[in-house]
Amino acid sequence: MKRVVITGAGTINALGHSVPETLEAMREGRCGIGELDIRDVERLSIRIGGQVRGYEAESHFNRQQISLYDRFTQFTLLAAREAIEQSGLTFEGQLAAEAGVVLGTAGGGVNTWDENYRAVYEEGKNRVHPFVVPKLMNNAAASHVSMEWNLKGPTFTVATACASSNHAMGQAFHMVRSGMARAMVTGGSESMLCFGGVKAWEGLRVMSKDACRPFSANRNGMVQGEGAGIFVFEEYDHAKARGAEILAEVVGFAMTSDASDIVMPSKQGAARAISGALRDARLDPSQVGYINAHGTGTAANDKTECAAVADALGKHADRIMISSTKSMHGHLIGGTGAVELLACIMALRDGVIAPTIGYEEPDPECALDVVPNEAREADVDVVLSNAFAFGGLNAVLALRRV
Amino acid sequence: MATASTDTAVRDKVIRIIADQAVLEPSDVSMEQTLDDLGIDSLGLVESIFAIEEAFDIQVPFNANEPENSEFDISSVAAIVRAVEDLVAQQS
Numbered sequence A: 001m002k003r004v005v006i007t008g009a010g011t012i013n014a015l016g017h018s019v020p021e022t023l024e025a026m027r028e029g030r031c032g033i034g035e036l037d038i039r040d041v042e043r044l045s046i047r048i049g050g051q052v053r054g055y056e057a058e059s060h061f062n063r064q065q066i067s068l069y070d071r072f073t074q075f076t077l078l079a080a081r082e083a084i085e086q087s088g089l090t091f092e093g094q095l096a097a098e099a100g101v102v103l104g105t106a107g108g109g110v111n112t113w114d115e116n117y118r119a120v121y122e123e124g125k126n127r128v129h130p131f132v133v134p135k136l137m138n139n140a141a142a143s144h145v146s147m148e149w150n151l152k153g154p155t156f157t158v159a160t161a162c163a164s165s166n167h168a169m170g171q172a173f174h175m176v177r178s179g180m181a182r183a184m185v186t187g188g189s190e191s192m193l194c195f196g197g198v199k200a201w202e203g204l205r206v207m208s209k210d211a212c213r214p215f216s217a218n219r220n221g222m223v224q225g226e227g228a229g230i231f232v233f234e235e236y237d238h239a240k241a242r243g244a245e246i247l248a249e250v251v252g253f254a255m256t257s258d259a260s261d262i263v264m265p266s267k268q269g270a271a272r273a274i275s276g277a278l279r280d281a282r283l284d285p286s287q288v289g290y291i292n293a294h295g296t297g298t299a300a301n302d303k304t305e306c307a308a309v310a311d312a313l314g315k316h317a318d319r320i321m322i323s324s325t326k327s328m329h330g331h332l333i334g335g336t337g338a339v340e341l342l343a344c345i346m347a348l349r350d351g352v353i354a355p356t357i358g359y360e361e362p363d364p365e366c367a368l369d370v371v372p373n374e375a376r377e378a379d380v381d382v383v384l385s386n387a388f389a390f391g392g393l394n395a396v397l398a399l400r401r402v
Numbered sequence B: 001m002a003t004a005s006t007d008t009a010v011r012d013k014v015i016r017i018i019a020d021q022a023v024l025e026p027s028d029v030s031m032e033q034t035l036d037d038l039g040i041d042s043l044g045l046v047e048s049i050f051a052i053e054e055a056f057d058i059q060v061p062f063n064a065n066e067p068e069n070s071e072f073d074i075s076s077v078a079a080i081v082r083a084v085e086d087l088v089a090q091q092s
Helices: A019-028 A063-068 A073-086 A092-095 A110-122 A134-137 A139-148 A161-178 A197-205 A236-243 A267-280 A299-318 A334-351 B004-022 B042-056 B076-090
Strands: A004-013 A100-105 A155-158 A183-190 A227-235 A248-257 A290-291 A322-323 A382-389 A394-400
Touching: A004 A019, A004 A073, A004 A161, A004 A236, A004 A334, A019 A334, A063 A110, A063 A134, A073 A110, A073 A139, A073 A183, A100 A139, A100 A161, A100 A334, A110 A134, A110 A197, A134 A139, A134 A197, A139 A155, A155 A161, A161 A183, A161 A227, A161 A248, A161 A334, A161 A382, A161 A394, A183 A334, A227 A236, A227 A334, A248 A267, A248 A334, A267 A299, A267 A382, A267 A394, A290 A299, A290 A334, A334 A382, A334 A394, A334 B042, A382 B004, B004 B042, B004 B076, B042 B076
Parallel strands: A100 A155, A100 A183, A290 A322, A290 A382
Antiparallel strands: A004 A227, A004 A248, A183 A227, A248 A394, A382 A394
């Protein structure tokens, strides 16, 4: 089995258009959630989100590219550029054949669906642009990354709702660890902050109208975000031989299914995924210093997640720090685990634990150290990143400092 | 039915659409050129046809599976202009 390390990271999300901007915001506990600026927002009852601000597609892509790139693909390409440039890799010859792309997204080109349904249903148009299908398909982002950087190995997209990018990164990890690939571009993206996207979420009645306050007794639901997080996973010896800067090592991954309910989470399923990731990494619960929580800010998730962590880590649960950065960037659905992995890397590399902001009242059912409101300095060697999706699909990654 | 001035209008519009796809000035597109000459690939062709349908509010009988066997002649810029003129005349 090969060791797997992260040699590049990139992002665009409500907290910033790059990794340094995002980490600075996380260190400062800044909130990227605000009033939604989208068409027909007045017909929505949920009017806040973690929207990417100050973004003009035209300043990054030409007209032809924009006709093919949905917003989720645009975000992916920008984040991938940052990650691949940081890694210093050039994909040519044998390396190109041994490198691929596995990305997560829940909805794919939701803005493209939305705009074109609007055109044919609301505006009564009988003709749509010829690129609607290649623009909206869930694998569009992965394919464009593959084309842009000449990645010719295994390339596909994983869709497991809110766990999509953790499942994707788990696949990438397995491929590099098994020797099936030398390097993988992985992570995820999502962009469903459009009228239809938000309207669909409204229907579930799990959205907050004012803020995302994970683990706080007065929480009232989740807030949706958008953006992408992309990483380069690389075989350790390969990275070492070329003198690459190593951001962290991926040491374990586990996935489980609750096999119980399509929306309600299960403590057992989540706990099995956490324990499984530790077992896969050959780590003891006592070694874990920080967990980036799924922490959606819904009562169902937060209580179940805290109970699952307590179950899986036993007495060590009272000693670890667990925070939800969704309080700052919102819930990026299929891209969320990827942006949250940045907080894990910051914990390992910089010794800074991102806070759970918006924390106002302790909840006895979430009695863990949730790093309320302010970032904290701490020396941690091992971190976990939780993702628990609708459909009862759980995916947990374990990372270690190198 | 069509007058000389509308003929020119159709031609000018079609050339503008094709030039747009080829990223050229309309003055750099000549009637005898093929789409190949202009560097327009299959996606560019489909996009041009969409733009023509939108611009003239017509239906272009074109099947991307077999572009050569479509009723719509795309063998040169002149052929496309002629085909669009016919469609405009039939469908208006």
